[in-house]
Amino acid sequence: MKKISILGSTGSIGTQALEVIKQHPDQFKVIALSAHRNIRLLIEQIKEFHPDTVCISDTALSEDIKNNLGKMCNDVLYGREGLLELAGRDNVDILLNGLVGSAGMEPTINAVTSGIDVALSNKESLVLAGGVITQLQKKNNVNIFPVDSEHSAIWQCLKGEKPEQVKRLILTGSGGPFRNRPTDTFSSVTVEEALRHPNWNMGSKITIDSATMMNKGLEVIEASWLFEIQVKNIDIVIHPQSIIHSMVEFSDGSVKAQLGYPDMKIPIQYSLTYPDHAAVSWEQFDLAAIGQLTFEQPNFQKFPCIKLAYHAMEAGGSYPVVLNVANDMAVDAFLRNSISFTEIPQLIEKAMEAHSSVGEPDVDEIKELMSWTYHFMNSKLKG
Amino acid sequence: MKKISILGSTGSIGTQALEVIKQHPDQFKVIALSAHRNIRLLIEQIKEFHPDTVCISDTALSEDIKNNLGKMCNDVLYGREGLLELAGRDNVDILLNGLVGSAGMEPTINAVTSGIDVALSNKESLVLAGGVITQLQKKNNVNIFPVDSEHSAIWQCLKGEKPEQVKRLILTGSGGPFRNRPTDTFSSVTVEEALRHPNWNMGSKITIDSATMMNKGLEVIEASWLFEIQVKNIDIVIHPQSIIHSMVEFSDGSVKAQLGYPDMKIPIQYSLTYPDHAAVSWEQFDLAAIGQLTFEQPNFQKFPCIKLAYHAMEAGGSYPVVLNVANDMAVDAFLRNSISFTEIPQLIEKAMEAHSSVGEPDVDEIKELMSWTYHFMNSKLKG
Numbered sequence: 001m002k003k004i005s006i007l008g009s010t011g012s013i014g015t016q017a018l019e020v021i022k023q024h025p026d027q028f029k030v031i032a033l034s035a036h037r038n039i040r041l042l043i044e045q046i047k048e049f050h051p052d053t054v055c056i057s058d059t060a061l062s063e064d065i066k067n068n069l070g071k072m073c074n075d076v077l078y079g080r081e082g083l084l085e086l087a088g089r090d091n092v093d094i095l096l097n098g099l100v101g102s103a104g105m106e107p108t109i110n111a112v113t114s115g116i117d118v119a120l121s122n123k124e125s126l127v128l129a130g131g132v133i134t135q136l137q138k139k140n141n142v143n144i145f146p147v148d149s150e151h152s153a154i155w156q157c158l159k160g161e162k163p164e165q166v167k168r169l170i171l172t173g174s175g176g177p178f179r180n181r182p183t184d185t186f187s188s189v190t191v192e193e194a195l196r197h198p199n200w201n202m203g204s205k206i207t208i209d210s211a212t213m214m215n216k217g218l219e220v221i222e223a224s225w226l227f228e229i230q231v232k233n234i235d236i237v238i239h240p241q242s243i244i245h246s247m248v249e250f251s252d253g254s255v256k257a258q259l260g261y262p263d264m265k266i267p268i269q270y271s272l273t274y275p276d277h278a279a280v281s282w283e284q285f286d287l288a289a290i291g292q293l294t295f296e297q298p299n300f301q302k303f304p305c306i307k308l309a310y311h312a313m314e315a316g317g318s319y320p321v322v323l324n325v326a327n328d329m330a331v332d333a334f335l336r337n338s339i340s341f342t343e344i345p346q347l348i349e350k351a352m353e354a355h356s357s358v359g360e361p362d363v364d365e366i367k368e369l370m371s372w373t374y375h376f377m378n379s380k381l382k383g
Numbered sequence: 384m385k386k387i388s389i390l391g392s393t394g395s396i397g398t399q400a401l402e403v404i405k406q407h408p409d410q411f412k413v414i415a416l417s418a419h420r421n422i423r424l425l426i427e428q429i430k431e432f433h434p435d436t437v438c439i440s441d442t443a444l445s446e447d448i449k450n451n452l453g454k455m456c457n458d459v460l461y462g463r464e465g466l467l468e469l470a471g472r473d474n475v476d477i478l479l480n481g482l483v484g485s486a487g488m489e490p491t492i493n494a495v496t497s498g499i500d501v502a503l504s505n506k507e508s509l510v511l512a513g514g515v516i517t518q519l520q521k522k523n524n525v526n527i528f529p530v531d532s533e534h535s536a537i538w539q540c541l542k543g544e545k546p547e548q549v550k551r552l553i554l555t556g557s558g559g560p561f562r563n564r565p566t567d568t569f570s571s572v573t574v575e576e577a578l579r580h581p582n583w584n585m586g587s588k589i590t591i592d593s594a595t596m597m598n599k600g601l602e603v604i605e606a607s608w609l610f611e612i613q614v615k616n617i618d619i620v621i622h623p624q625s626i627i628h629s630m631v632e633f634s635d636g637s638v639k640a641q642l643g644y645p646d647m648k649i650p651i652q653y654s655l656t657y658p659d660h661a662a663v664s665w666e667q668f669d670l671a672a673i674g675q676l677t678f679e680q681p682n683f684q685k686f687p688c689i690k691l692a693y694h695a696m697e698a699g700g701s702y703p704v705v706l707n708v709a710n711d712m713a714v715d716a717f718l719r720n721s722i723s724f725t726e727i728p729q730l731i732e733k734a735m736e737a738h739s740s741v742g743e744p745d746v747d748e749i750k751e752l753m754s755w756t757y758h759f760m761n762s763k764l765k766g
Contacts, residue, residue, distance in 0.1 A: 156637060156639060157639065159542065159543035159544065160542035160543020160544070160658075161542065161543070161660075162659070162660075165659060165660040170670070237670050237671050238671070239670075244640075247642070247670075249667075249668060250660035251660045251661065251662040251663070252649060252652055252653060252656070252660040252661050252662065252663055252665075253643060253649055253663060253665045253666075253667075253668060254539060254641060254643055254649050254653060254660060255641065255642040255643055255668050256539060256540065256639060256640070256641050256642070257627075257639070257640045257641075257642055258637060258638065258639050258640075259630070259638040259639070259640055260636060260637055260638055266635055266636055266637050269635055270635060270637060273635070275543075276545070276548060277544075277545075277548040277633035277634045277635040277637060278634065278635055279634040279635065280634070280635055280636060282635075282636045283636075284632075284636075285632060285636060285638050287553070287620050287622075287630075287678040288620050288621070288678045288679050288680045290678065291677060291678060291679070292675060292676070292677050292678070293675070293676045293677075293678075294674060294675050294676075295670040295671045295673065295674060295675070295676075296671050296674070297671045
């Protein structure tokens, strides 16, 4: 019986993870759940999965839970402090980090510090603190199990293979909703249009990242840390059907790919059952019914966010931190209709250019860089 | 340094294997070569690779070699007897069996009996004697490394995975040259048309098998033995571009595939370098340049040979033996313009129906069944 805690249990990844866990009641025990503000859903989840501990974002909501559930849930934490405490507890086998954005970094660090394996959906953890986390990981002999479909695909293709015989990772990307939209109309993209993703049902931040293709850029950075490979050996290929989830090319030119319908439940489950494939009765994969898979080169001119991400990782150190926080804030501003779609990469680039770079930032330096970027972006967003 | 002997060194697989070996002079030493009648090419190969031993099909040719090469090649075997002796020698690490047709079975058995790992291109070995060979293999702790692109793909996808978590093998097939040809014109197919394969450059027997799709049927049987999985859990999907070489579906619905350009050099090399991927400078794989991959269901009505192969393996025992020998002879007759294209499956079916079935034939019984099928087919072909 694997003991699991889930951060972000009411979000897109969290709810799907609980669906997976529900299918294998003999294999998993939910120890803890954390949610932001969706108290109604969190209460439902508590009633169904009986975690020992829950965490919610503020004290008033935590009182609500206690009043609603009484003895069913005694241990109710709250706020950022509660979340960080929960993430560092070593009474679980796997912590699934389904948090969205930069807020996910410290919980990952806390879990890895406590020697807990992390099923990592929060891509910002490695983008912000890849150096810190991989160092802690090696020191504490901790695994990071990727949840993202692309990284899960690569991870599965690498099974049984020698890292030194990997020539190239090939990340696939759907190209997002604007693959065929003329570049000169990008400045008039609406929030509604950007939220309409053709294949994947995801949270709104990630869906916008998919529209700008920053998502793919962040994935390149994450893959570089996860699989210890330089970004120059990571390519992107656009694959609108999202059936091939990613590929690995080996030194003899042999390419392995992992395929499936675009459904996060397979990679989520694999991150919890690794190295095993647990039997499920999901829809049988049928390539003949799909009929056709297409592929094209990514357009770096049309989607400058990808290029910014490659540049950030090549420059290294503090650059990915600034890229990531600036992106978080630019996307948030776009979702609030404060800036246009094309201003997202422009503002990120300005932040990267303006910051004082740091070689190998530690956690405090990362926090300072985050804070600097926050203030820089706020001044630009107000100005 | 791996010591290699190659049966069928002047054939399609043999010549490509020697090209592979030439690229890695530090990794391989050619110990023995066997050829049928192409003495000119065999002499070139002897001059280049300096094998200790060669074998050619008759004594007159063996004298030619001795006269031509003198001391360069002292050990010259000939005939069927020479071939079988060579195959059973245990002075090599891997025997690459690149023989075509039923003649390849006994050399595989001899190698496995002598405890030698076999890189197996000859699909008839397992189709005819899968039971015998897998039993000997286990007894002598011998590996069979698949050379066929489909089986190599499956083998690569299974690396690091547990056999009990495999749900299904999915063999891809180009569909051959007649995928889009109307069924009612099949009786007028010419030898020239059937030899024109769209993707793969192979020997003539295998190219005809590809046109009838018996090739895919034999591969299903071979996969069943190689990977110890029932044929009901092996599916075929038609994939005209021959880029995805085959797939494995696991119990969680995750599918792994192996991809590459249609070039036998990758699977040949992998069969010799396993478990490693040796570095080579072949053309970099580019899915965006390929652009599109398509898939469709196989048409069992149009290509009855596939159905015959499934039936033979489901019936088991002697059925695959009769299927295989009848196919060898029917293809040979078609290549000699003695029978029409549509008579190939008809004659095979007749032979399967007419024979007295045997449960788990041993080598002698397999030879008797082969002989019976030979005489049966000859009577039909003359009649």
